[in-house]
Amino acid sequence: MSVTMIEPGQTMPAIEHHYLNAEKGIKSWLTTVDHKRIGIMYLISVVLFFAVGGLLAVFVRLELLTPGRTIMDAAMYNRVFSAHGIVMVFLFIIPSIPASLGNFLLPIMIGAKDVAFPRLNLASFYIYWAGGILGIIGMLSGAVDTGWTFYAPYSTTTTTVVWMTLAVFVAGFSSILTGLNFVVTIHKMRAPGMTWTRLPLFLWGIYATAIIQVLATPVIGITMLLLMMEKLIGIGIFDPKLGGDPVLYQHFFWFYSHPAVYIMILPAMGVISELMATFSRQKIFGYKAIALSSMAIALVSFLVWGHHMFVAGQSEVAAIIFSAITYLVGVPTGIKVISWVGTMYKGSISLRAPMIYAQMFLFLFTIGGLTGIMLGSLNVDVHLHDTYYVVAHFHYVMMGGTVIAFLGGLHYWWPKMTGKMYNESLAKWAAGLIFIGFNVTFFTQFILGSQGMPRRYYDYVPEYASLHAFSTYGSWILGLGLLVAFICFIHSLIKGEQVGADPWGGTTLEWLTTSPPDAHNFKRVPLVTRNPYDYDAAYDDLLGDGMGDGASRTPVVSPSRS
Amino acid sequence: MTPKHNNNRTMIGVLAAGILAIIYMIYVMVAPQGGHIQGWTPRASSTLAEGTDWVFNFINYWNYLFFIGVVAAMGYFIYKYQRKSDSDRTEKVKDSIAFEMFWVIFPTLLVMVVFVLGARDYMGQRVTPKNVYEIQATAFQWGWTFTYPNGGTSDSLVVPANQPVRMVMTSNDVLHSFYIPDFRVKQDVIPNRFTYVWFNAPKPTLKYNRPNDSTLTVSSLDRKHILHCTEYCGTSHSGMDRNVQVMAYNDFETWLEELTKVDESAEGGKKVFESKCQSCHSADGTPGIGPTWKGLWGSNRSVSPGGAVPADENYIRESILNPGAKVANGFPNAMTNFTGLIKDGEIKAIIEYMKTLK
Ligand code: HEM
Ligand SMILES: [Cu+2]
Ligand SMILES: [Cu+2]
Numbered sequence: 001m002s003v004t005m006i007e008p009g010q011t012m013p014a015i016e017h018h019y020l021n022a023e024k025g026i027k028s029w030l031t032t033v034d035h036k037r038i039g040i041m042y043l044i045s046v047v048l049f050f051a052v053g054g055l056l057a058v059f060v061r062l063e064l065l066t067p068g069r070t071i072m073d074a075a076m077y078n079r080v081f082s083a084h085g086i087v088m089v090f091l092f093i094i095p096s097i098p099a100s101l102g103n104f105l106l107p108i109m110i111g112a113k114d115v116a117f118p119r120l121n122l123a124s125f126y127i128y129w130a131g132g133i134l135g136i137i138g139m140l141s142g143a144v145d146t147g148w149t150f151y152a153p154y155s156t157t158t159t160t161v162v163w164m165t166l167a168v169f170v171a172g173f174s175s176i177l178t179g180l181n182f183v184v185t186i187h188k189m190r191a192p193g194m195t196w197t198r199l200p201l202f203l204w205g206i207y208a209t210a211i212i213q214v215l216a217t218p219v220i221g222i223t224m225l226l227l228m229m230e231k232l233i234g235i236g237i238f239d240p241k242l243g244g245d246p247v248l249y250q251h252f253f254w255f256y257s258h259p260a261v262y263i264m265i266l267p268a269m270g271v272i273s274e275l276m277a278t279f280s281r282q283k284i285f286g287y288k289a290i291a292l293s294s295m296a297i298a299l300v301s302f303l304v305w306g307h308h309m310f311v312a313g314q315s316e317v318a319a320i321i322f323s324a325i326t327y328l329v330g331v332p333t334g335i336k337v338i339s340w341v342g343t344m345y346k347g348s349i350s351l352r353a354p355m356i357y358a359q360m361f362l363f364l365f366t367i368g369g370l371t372g373i374m375l376g377s378l379n380v381d382v383h384l385h386d387t388y389y390v391v392a393h394f395h396y397v398m399m400g401g402t403v404i405a406f407l408g409g410l411h412y413w414w415p416k417m418t419g420k421m422y423n424e425s426l427a428k429w430a431a432g433l434i435f436i437g438f439n440v441t442f443f444t445q446f447i448l449g450s451q452g453m454p455r456r457y458y459d460y461v462p463e464y465a466s467l468h469a470f471s472t473y474g475s476w477i478l479g480l481g482l483l484v485a486f487i488c489f490i491h492s493l494i495k496g497e498q499v500g501a502d503p504w505g506g507t508t509l510e511w512l513t514t515s516p517p518d519a520h521n522f523k524r525v526p527l528v529t530r531n532p533y534d535y536d537a538a539y540d541d542l543l544g545d546g547m548g549d550g551a552s553r554t555p556v557v558s559p560s561r562s
Numbered sequence: 563m564t565p566k567h568n569n570n571r572t573m574i575g576v577l578a579a580g581i582l583a584i585i586y587m588i589y590v591m592v593a594p595q596g597g598h599i600q601g602w603t604p605r606a607s608s609t610l611a612e613g614t615d616w617v618f619n620f621i622n623y624w625n626y627l628f629f630i631g632v633v634a635a636m637g638y639f640i641y642k643y644q645r646k647s648d649s650d651r652t653e654k655v656k657d658s659i660a661f662e663m664f665w666v667i668f669p670t671l672l673v674m675v676v677f678v679l680g681a682r683d684y685m686g687q688r689v690t691p692k693n694v695y696e697i698q699a700t701a702f703q704w705g706w707t708f709t710y711p712n713g714g715t716s717d718s719l720v721v722p723a724n725q726p727v728r729m730v731m732t733s734n735d736v737l738h739s740f741y742i743p744d745f746r747v748k749q750d751v752i753p754n755r756f757t758y759v760w761f762n763a764p765k766p767t768l769k770y771n772r773p774n775d776s777t778l779t780v781s782s783l784d785r786k787h788i789l790h791c792t793e794y795c796g797t798s799h800s801g802m803d804r805n806v807q808v809m810a811y812n813d814f815e816t817w818l819e820e821l822t823k824v825d826e827s828a829e830g831g832k833k834v835f836e837s838k839c840q841s842c843h844s845a846d847g848t849p850g851i852g853p854t855w856k857g858l859w860g861s862n863r864s865v866s867p868g869g870a871v872p873a874d875e876n877y878i879r880e881s882i883l884n885p886g887a888k889v890a891n892g893f894p895n896a897m898t899n900f901t902g903l904i905k906d907g908e909i910k911a912i913i914e915y916m917k918t919l920k
Pocket of ligand 2: 257258261304305307308
């Protein structure tokens with residue numbers, strides 16, 4: 001086995017031809033059908049929306065620093081928190097991991113040249129932006145102050161929600177088409193030898209997500225359409241004054257939005273599986289359990305929407321059934337956590353920044369999941385529903401889970417995407433600040449919520465003042481941490497060291513190609529002969545020859561048969 | 563050993579963060595909040611609270627246990643199996659079916675227990691006991707009207723102590739929700755439909771005596787409770803907080819008798835203003851959702867349709883009972899229709915009060 005070791009102090013030679021310099025000019029980007037470039041464009045877009053949503057969040061927290069008016073009036077506050085929620089959910093977190101990392105990695109990880117429908121992929125990107133622009137118009141043109149849930153009849157009687165609902169409607173198509181593209185790609189484009197049980201767990205996560213996207217997103221589309229029709233021509237479905245039923249709206253909304261929370265978390269769980277394996281250098285403990293539980297979650301998640309409506313006026317029978325099924329979804333989630341922790345057992349653990357994020361994920365997501373168990377209990381949810389406890393719960397799973405996994409994945413695959421390494425200590429400082437800031441901000445809210453502080457409140461009674469102030473201080477630390485993380489990436493673009501094909505000792509296919517990859521991903525079609533985390537078989541390749549064309553890497557890849 | 567894989571410094575960082583986190587959590591849990599120590603849930607002031615808190619604590623203890631287990635395993639593995647060098651090899655771990663089965667079956671059983679505990683208690687909350695005392699509640703943007711069996715209405719909630727009370731609730735406009743944290747009850751309030759909730763608060767919070775009687779003894783009384791609206795309903799959603807007072811039965815009866823009398827003076831009008839109108843109107847010229855009342859009485863109003871009308875008794879009355887009929891120019895047609903929510907005497911009182919706002 002010939003292995004070229006790179007001596008300390010010696011720099012890695014840069015790759016000459018890759019997807020970033022295959023074509024030049026802004027036009028080549030805007031019209032590209034290369035999944036990697038589309039992934040990068042999505043990445044830039046979601047980061048942009050994350051920044052917008054984050055800035056709005058800072059204002060929300062600032063207003064809550066003191067009771068009564070701090071920096072804005074009630075009407076403005078309501079618009080700001082609504083815009084924060086809408087941007088974060090529909091324009092940031094739903095597309096975040098699948099559309100950026102998923103787009104970039106999916107074809108490479110299955111050894112394909114591109115997704116099944118590259119032009120459709122580009123179309124999805126533009127549809128997403130059409131939704132984004134409608135959303136921005138909606139925010140600037142006036143008063144969407146309904147929250148991200150658009151509950152009727154408030155949404156249909158008092159404000160113009162048409163722009164925002166149109167934005168959600170349009171962005172939904174992007175989500176559906178991306179999901180469709182991914183399902184077909186995974187079914188049809190796997191390299192020879194890439195059987196279903198050799199699929200990396202990130203792709204199982206993306207696959208389960210894509211199925212939910214295709215099946216659930218039409219429902220939110222129809223709901224938004226009905227809401228617009230209600231508002232514009234008064235069809236009378238949701239507004240009791242017109243003979244409609246506002247609880248029906250909630251059923252429609254959550255029938256999408258509960259599965260949607262799994263659209264948000266399943267890709268993140270996939271990222272964590274990759275990170276745990278690579279940085280523990282150990283095969284994933286219970287690969288099948290994780291893969292199958294993703295599919296189980298995807299299916300059962302369609303049957304629990306009523307847990308958002310325990311006090312909304314649904315029948316007791318319905319409430320009891322929904323509570324029971326909710327607990328059944330909790331179990332596969334718990335099994336995953338055990339599997340990730342188990343993966344570290346007898347591993348060789350390296351605490352590089354991506355692994356730090358993975359550990360943070362485990363810590364925060366476990367809290368998020370356990371408090372979900374609390375909320376699933378009927379009598380306890382009567383007390384906790386629509387309080388800050390729920391706000392804390394979903395921030396622990398969505399930010400502590402998805403955003404943290406996104407950051408971890410971004411550090412992990414950044415060298416693959418750009419060919420450059422980031423600065424390790426800068427990255428760790430950012431992670432530390434984010435961790436502390438996050439917990440100070442949101443753990444406080446569990447206490448506020450169990451004490452009875454309702455959510456979406458502009459003003460509050462003085463008893464809650466010190467905890468609210470605390471939470472606001474935390475948001476400053478959190479914001480600073482995110483800023484440092486951003487600087488870390490920009491710094492890497494300018495100053496980053498060139499890396500080889502496999503800087504981490506990863507064993508999935510993307511580490512076989514150059515960093516950054518060739519425009520066509522691989523010079524030869526890979527032949528897959530082992531499981532994704534088979535460190536035994538991959539040992540001798542692990543030392544990293546750094547040249548990355550995969551040539552020396554038998555038996556993982558052998559020259560293509562074509 | 564390359565410095566890249568030296569986990570120690572990072573681990574010290576993580577440990578320091580962990581210790582900080584624990585100190586912080588202890589601080590927020592015991593930080594004095596308005597003079598008293600707080601745990602997780604607020605005071606338990608209804609008979610239902612005990613059941614809710616029991617399940618809350620039951621789940622919480624299991625959560626602590628599970629969470630500590632996960633974090634301890636993480637910490638131990640990171641410490642024990644840290645990478646020594648780039649060329650570290652790992653031995654293959656055999657899957658243990660027994661272990662995996664344990665981790666499927668044990669949590670499933672545990673969550674089923676939790677489900678049953680929560681559901682059983684919930685059914686108890688939903689079944690109203692016999693001989694309840696019924697109070698009608700009407701929610702609107704942004705306030706509440708509580709109507710008692712004798713026809714008296716109040717904008718804050720007063721309930722008899724030690725007596726199951728059932729709220730029969732509906733909304734005049736959008737969704738609202740009735741939530742008293744100290745009682746652990748919550749129920750959405752929906753237009754065109756009635757929803758119900760019941761509770762029994764054993765401990766009085768207020769003694770009620772004739773207005774000028776000052777023999778109130780405050781000791782032995784609980785602090786007042788607060789009612790929140792917990793379904794987002796627009797601009798002043800957070801302005802729907804109201805006091806909830808619990809009174810021993812005799813006091814409650816006296817209070818109820820007083821309630822049907824309306825104070826028709828300007829003084830009484832000011833009270834109505836504060837409870838029902840202040841969320842949109844001001845008395846001192848401050849701009850709001852609706853026009854200020856300062857200088858309103860007797861002035862000439864520009865309205866549509868109609869052009870100019872004098873703000874006299876009829877106009878004010880119409881503005882309250884049918885606000886859409888003449889909409890003040892420069893303002894949206896956003897005023898609550900108070901038909902059924904306000905008594906005739908209260909309108910008279912408001913007019914008296916307006917006369918004083920020059
Ligand atoms: C262990 C699994 C989980 C359980 C048992 C669970 C349970 C619940 C329950 C019962 C509620 C309703 C609380 C209420 O409104 O009264 C809720 C709210 C919520 N959960 Fe979860 N959850 C889990 C995981 C997740 C995950 C993974 C996500 C997303 C990444 C998530 C996102 C949300 C969101 C966004 C809400 C609130 C939406 C809103 O009202 O605006 N949850 N959860
Ligand atoms: Cu849900
Ligand atoms: Cu409200």
